[in-house]
Amino acid sequence: MNRALVVLLGVALVISAFGLVTVQYRTRSLFVDLERAQQRTAALEAEANRLRVEQARNAQPAVVEAAARRLGLKPIDAKEAVFLPATNPAARSAKP
Amino acid sequence: MRTPRDFGSRLGVGSSRPGSARGERFAFHANPLLAVKVPAWRSRLLLLLLFCAFLALALRALWLQGGGNTSFLQRQGEARYARTLDVPATRGRMTDRNGVVLAASLPAKAIWASPEDVDASPAELARLARLLDMPFAELKRKLAEEDRKFVYLARQVDPAVADKIADLKLSGIGQHRAFRRQYPEGATVAHVVGFTDVDDRGKEGVELALESELAAKNGRRHVIKDNLHRYVEDDWERMPVDGNDVALSLDNRIQYLAFTAVREAVLANQARAGAAIVLDTRTGEVLAMANWPSFDPNERGRGDAQAVRNRALTDMFEPGSTLKPFSIAAALEAGAVTPQQTFQTAPGFIKIADRTIRDSHAHGVLTVEQIVAKSSNVGTVRIAMQLPAQKLWDVYTGAGFGQPVRIGFRGSAPGYLRPPNTWREVEQATISYGYGLSVSLMQLARAYLVFARDGDTVPVSLMRLSDAPSSIQVIRPETAHAVRHMLEMAASEEGTAPQARVGGYRVAGKTGTARKTDDGHYTNEYIASFAGFAPASNPRIVVAVMIDSPGGGHYYGGEVAAPVFARIATGSLRTLQVAPDALPGEQGQVLAQSERPRNGARGDGL
Numbered sequence: 239m240n241r242a243l244v245v246l247l248g249v250a251l252v253i254s255a256f257g258l259v260t261v262q263y264r265t266r267s268l269f270v271d272l273e274r275a276q277q278r279t280a281a282l283e284a285e286a287n288r289l290r291v292e293q294a295r296n297a298q299p300a301v302v303e304a305a306a307r308r309l310g311l312k313p314i315d316a317k318e319a320v321f322l323p324a325t326n327p328a329a330r331s332a333k334p
Numbered sequence: 335m336r337t338p339r340d341f342g343s344r345l346g347v348g349s350s351r352p353g354s355a356r357g358e359r360f361a362f363h364a365n366p367l368l369a370v371k372v373p374a375w376r377s378r379l380l381l382l383l384l385f386c387a388f389l390a391l392a393l394r395a396l397w398l399q400g401g402g403n404t405s406f407l408q409r410q411g412e413a414r415y416a417r418t419l420d421v422p423a424t425r426g427r428m429t430d431r432n433g434v435v436l437a438a439s440l441p442a443k444a445i446w447a448s449p450e451d452v453d454a455s456p457a458e459l460a461r462l463a464r465l466l467d468m469p470f471a472e473l474k475r476k477l478a479e480e481d482r483k484f485v486y487l488a489r490q491v492d493p494a495v496a497d498k499i500a501d502l503k504l505s506g507i508g509q510h511r512a513f514r515r516q517y518p519e520g521a522t523v524a525h526v527v528g529f530t531d532v533d534d535r536g537k538e539g540v541e542l543a544l545e546s547e548l549a550a551k552n553g554r555r556h557v558i559k560d561n562l563h564r565y566v567e568d569d570w571e572r573m574p575v576d577g578n579d580v581a582l583s584l585d586n587r588i589q590y591l592a593f594t595a596v597r598e599a600v601l602a603n604q605a606r607a608g609a610a611i612v613l614d615t616r617t618g619e620v621l622a623m624a625n626w627p628s629f630d631p632n633e634r635g636r637g638d639a640q641a642v643r644n645r646a647l648t649d650m651f652e653p654g655s656t657l658k659p660f661s662i663a664a665a666l667e668a669g670a671v672t673p674q675q676t677f678q679t680a681p682g683f684i685k686i687a688d689r690t691i692r693d694s695h696a697h698g699v700l701t702v703e704q705i706v707a708k709s710s711n712v713g714t715v716r717i718a719m720q721l722p723a724q725k726l727w728d729v730y731t732g733a734g735f736g737q738p739v740r741i742g743f744r745g746s747a748p749g750y751l752r753p754p755n756t757w758r759e760v761e762q763a764t765i766s767y768g769y770g771l772s773v774s775l776m777q778l779a780r781a782y783l784v785f786a787r788d789g790d791t792v793p794v795s796l797m798r799l800s801d802a803p804s805s806i807q808v809i810r811p812e813t814a815h816a817v818r819h820m821l822e823m824a825a826s827e828e829g830t831a832p833q834a835r836v837g838g839y840r841v842a843g844k845t846g847t848a849r850k851t852d853d854g855h856y857t858n859e860y861i862a863s864f865a866g867f868a869p870a871s872n873p874r875i876v877v878a879v880m881i882d883s884p885g886g887g888h889y890y891g892g893e894v895a896a897p898v899f900a901r902i903a904t905g906s907l908r909t910l911q912v913a914p915d916a917l918p919g920e921q922g923q924v925l926a927q928s929e930r931p932r933n934g935a936r937g938d939g940l
Contacts, residue, residue, distance in 0.1 A: 258372060265567075266560065266566040266567065268565045269565070269566055269567060269568075270565070270566060270771075273564070273565050283424075284440065284441045287427075287438050287439070287440055288440050290427075290435050290438060291435055291438050291440060291516045291518050292518075293435075294434055294435040294436075294518035294519070295518040297434070298518065298520075298522075298586075298590070299340070299522075299586065299587050299590035299591075300517055300522065300594075303590075314908065317837060318839060319837075321914060322655075326717065
């Protein structure tokens with residue numbers, strides 16, 4: 239009886255030792271993956287930031303205006319604007 | 335007695351009888367002659383010694399594990415597999431009210447050298463100098479400091495360049511991660527946004543004012559490496575905390591309009607400097623704050639202190655005529671005058687104590703409205719002298735003169751307004767038309783909120799607000815409406831600032847032309863200013879413009895500053911999609927449409 243218990247516990251110990259090693263191994267490899275993913279996130283965030291800055295730089299009003307002038311456009315003049323009377327009071331109040 | 339045969343047979347040799355001899359022979363290993371009789375204690379001794387050796391090992395192991403000097407061993411072990419890493423966090427972004435990036439930190443590399451370890455050929459160093467965009471001699475000088483273990487060669491290098499430097503594989507040259515702050519809008523918003531130093535800490539502007547909000551806190555963690563140098567376990571000592579993003583109240587389109595308008599006005603008028611502010615009347619948010627001269631915050635050099643100064647906040651000047659509407663408002667508020675009441679301003683000057691106060695030319699009889707529209711010093715003084723000083727002071731102070739503008743900027747000027755019980759008679763007269771006190775452009779813009787709103791005011795804010803802040807009533811709404819009407823006249827053909835008019839919209843505003851002082855003496859230089867708002871029927875923006883020392887022959891606010899106002903207001907109102915309140919062709923009728931019925935005094939004295 240006692241002998242059987244010792245054998246059983248011995249087997250259980252060996253199994254759990256193997257389990258521990260496996261879990262440790264898997265933890266580490268998952269951690270390596272996580273680490274890689276996090277580095278990628280950081281790199282992508284930095285890239286997104288860079289692109290945002292680049293977008294802002296290219297969308298500067300000064301740049302847009304220079305481009306518009308190259309195309310022969312000019313700022314709107316009130317004299318050239320045509321205003322339509324708003325006859326519908328609801329439409330008028332709906333204006334921003 | 336044994337016979338020799340016996341002997342021989344026992345030994346199995348000399349077999350004379352082969353048959354019987356085979357059966358009796360011993361195998362070699364069992365030869366009794368070879369059996370060594372060893373005493374038993376020897377093997378026991380050996381066993382004991384082996385056991386002792388094992389015991390010694392076990393004790394030693396126990397000693398190393400739990401004995402006296404474990405920390406040293408632990409350190410040595412950790413040095414072989416553990417690392418402590420600084421984890422950089424990113425400083426917060428700054429955006430305008432619509433999310434356009436005004437400032438952001440991008441990764442960069444800091445290049446350092448350990449001079450004593452550098453042994454590169456001159457050709458390699460020349461290549462390094464070229465990549466660093468640094469004169470070869472300077473690189474040489476930095477590397478010549480042999481006694482130093484560490485010297486920065488460059489702090490904020492573009493990652494692509496840093497990679498090329500790494501490819502040179504020079505010994506003694508290393509790099510680590512850093513950040514570089516980028517300002518896509520450049521000089522346009524430079525004064526508001528400010529800039530950071532090489533360590534990404536705020537030095538000027540909002541970068542400094544909101545340092546605690548924007549600043550990132552670097553993290554730190556311990557990691558364990560495996561044989562492939564991969565991190566396999568970690569333990570955070572401190573998590574990195576990225577800085578918070580900040581949304582300013584600025585609108586980059588309006589900011590650009592204000593900036594270009596100020597710059598061109600300064601250049602066209604050969605002025606020393608200029609500034610403009612646009613406020614949202616509903617919330618007190620600053621939509622634009624532009625200064626010229628300016629600087630590019632992306633450049634390390636950054637220009638001189640003159641260019642970096644945010645004049646709209648720091649420079650104080652005597653407001654001159656832009657203050658008159660507040661004196662008139664105080665009189666209306668006290669019930670001392672009505673808008674249509676007439677005053678004799680001929681012969682164009684008035685003596686107060688020993689001082690003569692003059693108009694630019696004699697106007698004759700003017701209504702109170704016309705006194706504002708034509709900017710008559712004499713008329714304003716006549717009205718203001720009817721009031722106790724306290725009444726004037728209350729309105730000035732309520733509008734924010736002499737009160738600091740609390741938007742968190744260092745060096746924001748509080749302005750200067752003396753307490754009323756110290757005013758002498760002549761001072762009350764000069765203060766009423768804007769001399770003897772000083773204001774910043776921001777204070778002037780803030781003060782005009784009182785007229786643009788219904789006599790109440792809100793604190794100005796450089797941050798985007800989600801709700802309109804609560805307001806404080808300064809003057810009655812009726813008084814504000816009356817002054818608003820006078821200011822609309824001032825910006826019309828009959829006033830001092832017809833050039834402030836904007837196509838499609840009714841505008842209201844007041845010019846100011848004040849002499850500059852130097853050590854208490856008036857000089858021949860002027861500050862031309864204009865403060866106003868639009869559309870007059872339901873004001874949406876307040877615009878204040880200041881041009882310092884125009885030198886092109888024109889120096890009146892109506893000639894120099896009013897056109898800047900018109901330009902900024904036109905663009906801003908369109909950008910904000912404000913419905914026009916004066917359609918083209920109706921321009922001449924605008925005044926006739928205004929809220930207040932008017933009597934026949936209009937033509938008098940014009």
